[in-house]
Every structure is written in C-alpha cells, then in structure tokens.
Amino acid sequence: xxxxxxxxxxxxxxxxxxxxxxxxxxxxxxxxxxxxxxxxxxxxxxxxxxxxxxxxxxxxxxxxxxxxxxxxxxxxxxxxxxxxxxxxxxxxxxxxxxxxxxxxxxxxxxxxxxxx
Amino acid sequence: xxxxxxxxxxxxxxxxxxxxxxxxxxxxxxxxxxxxxxxxxxxxxxxxxxxxxxxxxxxxxxxxxxxxxxxxxxxxxxxxxxxxxxxxxxxxxxxxxxxxxxxxxxxxxxxxxx
Numbered sequence: 001x002x003x004x005x006x007x008x009x010x011x012x013x014x015x016x017x018x019x020x021x022x023x024x025x026x027x028x029x030x031x032x033x034x035x036x037x038x039x040x041x042x043x044x045x046x047x048x049x050x051x052x053x054x055x056x057x058x059x060x061x062x063x064x065x066x067x068x069x070x071x072x073x074x075x076x077x078x079x080x081x082x083x084x085x086x087x088x089x090x091x092x093x094x095x096x097x098x099x100x101x102x103x104x105x106x107x108x109x110x111x112x113x114x115x116x
Numbered sequence: 117x118x119x120x121x122x123x124x125x126x127x128x129x130x131x132x133x134x135x136x137x138x139x140x141x142x143x144x145x146x147x148x149x150x151x152x153x154x155x156x157x158x159x160x161x162x163x164x165x166x167x168x169x170x171x172x173x174x175x176x177x178x179x180x181x182x183x184x185x186x187x188x189x190x191x192x193x194x195x196x197x198x199x200x201x202x203x204x205x206x207x208x209x210x211x212x213x214x215x216x217x218x219x220x221x222x223x224x225x226x227x228x229x230x
Contacts, residue, residue, distance in 0.1 A: 006159075032216060043205060043223045044160070049215045057215065093159045097216050103148040103209060105218055107159035 002028045004096050006108035013084055014116055021079045021111045023094030030096035033077040034105065035069060038091045050077050074099070084115040118143060120208050122221025129228050135193040137224045139206035142187065146208040150218070151180065151191045154203045163204075164191070196228045 003026040013019050023033060032051050036044040048064075050056040050071035058064045066088075068080040077096075081088055091112055095105040122139045129135045139149075147168055152160035166173045166180040166189065173180045179192040193200055206221040 004159075034217070041223075041225075043220045046217060049217065091157075095159075095218075103211055103216065104150075104162065104165070105216070107152070107161065110157070110159045112157070 002096075002098055002104070002106040004094065004106045004108040006092075006094055006111050008111060009109060010112040010114075012114045012116065015085055016083055018080055018082045019084055019113060021081075021092055021094075021113075023077045023079070023096070023108050025075045025096040025106070028096075028106075029074040029099045030077075031074070031099045032097040033071055034095045034097070035067070035077070035079050036093045036095070038093060038110075044093065047079075081113065084113070086115045089113055089115045118219055120206060120219050120221045122206050122224060124224060125222065126225045127227070129196045129226065131196065131198060131228055131230050133196050133228075135196045135200065135226055135228070136190060137204055137206070137226075138188065138190045139208075139221050140186075140188045141208050141219075143208070143210075143219075144187070145210050146219075147211050148209045149180070149182065149189050150207050150209075151178075152205045152207065154205065154223075160205060193226075196226075198228045198230050201226055201228050 005024045007022045035047045047062045048056045048058045056069035071077040093110045095107045150165035151163045153163045154160040164175045177194045182189045204224045207218040209218045
C-alpha cells in the first residue's frame, strides 16, 4: 500500500526557534500534498495545499509567513514553523494524493511539536 | 455548504455489537466519501470509501451506507472488537476540484467494551 512518512515523529524546541518537518511519499508520486494541524480531541484542520513546483495555497487564517511550505519534488514536502511559540504546539499531519488513485489521500504518522 | 456534520461525538459499544456513525453533507458536488480511523498519536488511516453511484459498500466488518437523496452516509462496524476503539472521521471531496481537499467531519470516539 501507499506509505507516507514524516520526520521527525516528535520535536521539542524553545520559543523563537524554527522547526522543519518533512513529509515523504515512499512508494508513489504525489501530485499534491496537504498539511493539517490537529488539537487534542479535535478534527483535522487543513492548513495548506501544495503542488510540486508551485507555491502552496493556504487556508484562511493560516499565516503563510509563519508556516512555510516547500514542495520540492513529487515525493517530498516540508513544513517549517518559523519563530515557534507555545501556541504552535500541536500535532502536525501531512497527506499525499496519489497521482494514479486521484481521490485517495494517504496520511503520514504525524509529528508532535512541543514549543517550550 | 462545505461542512460535513458527524454524529455522535462519542460512542460506547459492547464487544460483538454494531457501531453506527452518521455523517451528513450539503454540497451536492461532493462525489467521494471516505472514512478514516485514527488511533491516539497516529495519523488517520483510510478504512473504506464510497462514491454516489452505489448505495452500499462492504469491506470485511466495515460497511458504508450511502443515501444520495438525503445527503447522508454512515459507517457500520459489525461485530465490534476492542481493537476497533479509535476515533473515526468521515470526509467528503470533489474528484475534479483543483485541490482535492477533504472536508472532515468532527470525529467520533468509539470505545468497544470487552
């Protein structure tokens, strides 16, 4: 089956630092990758959609200068949380849309970010 | 119109029972309806999905029932097991949209008691 990996699985950082999270589709090419944020006991909140080689499209209310997304290839997207603050602490999940099975999104295992 | 409403918020079922989770949508342009299962600290995993051209789809113990006229779909888990205890999300999307964004329901926390 289609596998999406995320790295790191968890990260703790100090307030004011930047953190980069990688999302890779391991055995398929992803036309589109998505980044979500999830708070405890809540649903997934879409932050942005990225297509390979083009700028990400951010959802309303998501600061694009704070959450930098780069989609460098058909198998890799990165999310950088710049100048992180405690309120950025959350569970970040990426997903990738298969080029062949167009509708299906395959999710990564998530990254737990804690900002001290 | 973009919302997907999911109920109940939480559900407790005895082992061997049937778990039923319901979702309703407004946007008739939606044509793909997946269900995801999420365990604590993990990403969601696709369980089963349906398109509007069929009214029911079954995979093992999991069945989606789809009512196009009512704009509702539901997940039935037959012979529920403690290992099914997780959070379940319904979602909807449009196949030919530019982004293929999934619109998620609010989630249902299922607890299956031994």
